[in-house]
Amino acid sequence: MIKARGLTKRYGTVKAVDALSFDVRPGAVTGFLGPNGSGKTTTMRLMLGLDRPDGGTVTIGGRRYRDLAWPLREVGALLDARAFHPGRSARAHLAALAAANSIPSRRVDEVLRQVGLDTARDRRAGKFSLGMGQRLGLAAALLGDPGILLLDEPVNGLDPEGVRWIRDLMKSLAAEGRTVFVSSHLISEMAQTAEHVIVIGGGRLLADTTVGELAARSASLEDAFLELTSGSAEFRAAHRGPA
Numbered sequence: 080m081i082k083a084r085g086l087t088k089r090y091g092t093v094k095a096v097d098a099l100s101f102d103v104r105p106g107a108v109t110g111f112l113g114p115n116g117s118g119k120t121t122t123m124r125l126m127l128g129l130d131r132p133d134g135g136t137v138t139i140g141g142r143r144y145r146d147l148a149w150p151l152r153e154v155g156a157l158l159d160a161r162a163f164h165p166g167r168s169a170r171a172h173l174a175a176l177a178a179a180n181s182i183p184s185r186r187v188d189e190v191l192r193q194v195g196l197d198t199a200r201d202r203r204a205g206k207f208s209l210g211m212g213q214r215l216g217l218a219a220a221l222l223g224d225p226g227i228l229l230l231d232e233p234v235n236g237l238d239p240e241g242v243r244w245i246r247d248l249m250k251s252l253a254a255e256g257r258t259v260f261v262s263s264h265l266i267s268e269m270a271q272t273a274e275h276v277i278v279i280g281g282g283r284l285l286a287d288t289t290v291g292e293l294a295a296r297s298a299s300l301e302d303a304f305l306e307l308t309s310g311s312a313e314f315r316a317a318h319r320g321p322a
């Protein structure tokens with residue numbers, strides 16, 4: 080279980096994350112939905128201890144990320160799919176991660192197979208397409224067989240086959256009892272995968288509900304999302320509407 084309580088992060092005068100509180104439960108895909116600039120990536124960086132909050136807390140199984148003994152074995156994350164050494168092969172990249180985190184080396188070939196990169200494992204990761212880079216990032220996230228997965232806009236840049244593959248993977252990981260927290264700015268994408276959605280706008284919580292309940296609020300799921308987020312400063316700025 081992930082618990083955010085009053086989580087706040089400022090960049091200068093911008094409140095990127097504004098007093099956010101929510102829980103993310105195991106055994107389901109939870110969508111983290113919001114327009115561009117609404118604070119999704121910042122929230123995920125706070126969850127992973129990559130940034131320090133100005134207020135509030137976020138815990139994973141009751142502990143802060145930095146207090147986890149073997150973080151990669153508890154939380155797998157895909158934030159920046161290009162976070163690998165371009166000159167290293169996919170296999171060497173994963174082998175280094177495994178060694179640094181006391182993960183058995185047999186996991187390297189297992190996850191390469193799981194993400195469909197087994198035939199490309201000896202190629203330089205720097206030459207990978209965007210889709211292959213996403214798959215390698217996912218392989219790294221899965222390496223420690225973690226119970227919790229944090230995926231920041233994982234379908235971005237994937238072809239239709241890759242999109243379908245990642246949707247099925249997220250659902251099967253949740254069906255195994257894992258916590259899957261996935262961000263998107265597209266309600267249509269979340270409708271395909273998530274049971275539960277946490278909607279934010281301007282860094283604030285707008286809804287914490289099921290996809291079904293959200294859809295029932297308006298003529299369509301799309302309408303419900305637009306009505307929710309049109310109140311946010313980011314949405315107004317992006318659409319140059321009246322303030």
Ligand SMILES: Nc1ncnc2c1ncn2[C@@H]1O[C@H](COP(=O)(O)OP(=O)(O)O)[C@@H](O)[C@H]1O
Nearest residue numbers: 090093095113114115116117118119120121122
């Ligand atoms: N490192 C940073 N420095 C300054 N502003 C930032 C930084 N990271 C994010 N922001 C700002 O914080 C807000 C939220 O950004 P972000 O978390 O990336 O949103 P999202 O992932 O939902 O698109 C935006 O206004 C963005 O410009």
Ligand SMILES: [Mg+2]
Nearest residue numbers: 119120121231
């Ligand atoms: Mg983002």
